[in-house]
Amino acid sequence: MSLTTPATPATDSAPSDGSPTTTRRQVLITGGVVAAAVAVTAACGSSSSSAPATSAPAAASAAAAPTTVKTADVPVGGGTIVVAAKVVVTQPTAGQYKAFSAVCTHKGCIVASVKDGTISCACHGSAFSAADGSVKNGPAAAPLAAVPVTVSGDTITLA
Numbered sequence: 001m002s003l004t005t006p007a008t009p010a011t012d013s014a015p016s017d018g019s020p021t022t023t024r025r026q027v028l029i030t031g032g033v034v035a036a037a038v039a040v041t042a043a044c045g046s047s048s049s050s051a052p053a054t055s056a057p058a059a060a061s062a063a064a065a066p067t068t069v070k071t072a073d074v075p076v077g078g079g080t081i082v083v084a085a086k087v088v089v090t091q092p093t094a095g096q097y098k099a100f101s102a103v104c105t106h107k108g109c110i111v112a113s114v115k116d117g118t119i120s121c122a123c124h125g126s127a128f129s130a131a132d133g134s135v136k137n138g139p140a141a142a143p144l145a146a147v148p149v150t151v152s153g154d155t156i157t158l159a
Contacts, residue, residue, distance in 0.1 A: 067158040071097070071151065079114030079130055086110065087147050087158055088119055092131035097156050100133040100144035111144075119144065 067085040074080050074097060079090035081102050088102040088111055100119070102111050109123035118136060119128040126140035133144035148159035 069156045069158070071154045071156060074156065077115070077117050077130070079119065081111060081114065082158070083110060085158060088114060088144070089149070089156055089158070090114055090119070090130040092117060097149055097151055098131065098133075099147035099149045099156075099158055100128070101147060102144075104140055105135075105142040105144065106138075106140035 067082055067087065069080055069082060069089050071091075074089050074091045076091050076094050079088050081088045083102070086102045087099050089097060089099045091097055103109075104111055104121040104123060104126055106121065106124055106126050109121055111119050111128070112122035113120045114130055117130045119130055119133075121127070121140070124139050125137065126135065127137035128134065128140070128144050129136055133146055135141065135143055150157050150159065
């Protein structure tokens with residue numbers, strides 16, 4: 001005499017009362033897809049144009065100490081990237097200094113280099129003019145925003 005109950009095979013079908021069921025496999029697959037989507041989104045950056053909030057003491061200290069660059073640090077036809085200020089300072093022709101936002105208008109990366117009259121973003125290949133910030137090569141569609149500068153002797157001050 002056997003006292004065991006025959007095993008019933010597991011099925012992925014809905015119960016007979018019509019209510020939906022979710023299998024463990026479906027939960028694990030969905031969780032994996034969501035985790036991958038979050039990782040990809042974080043890696044690509046955000047296209048949001050909102051600026052991070054700044055505390056009052058940080059804003060006051062930034063206003064008290066303007067960013068400066070020495071003219072000797074900005075080669076003719078090239079430039080210098082001031083990462084902390086998110087600004088790129090260029091010298092398109094001898095004695096002419098310009099500054100632009102160093103934040104690429106495509107996906108928000110900081111530009112990587114300035115040479116031969118071109119500001120380059122290494123993230124996706126966008127290129128901008130060192131003379132006026134206009135787009136020379138996409139995928140960026142908008143120019144870099146100009147930043148006012150003043151030159152006094154050998155010092156460039158960003159406004």
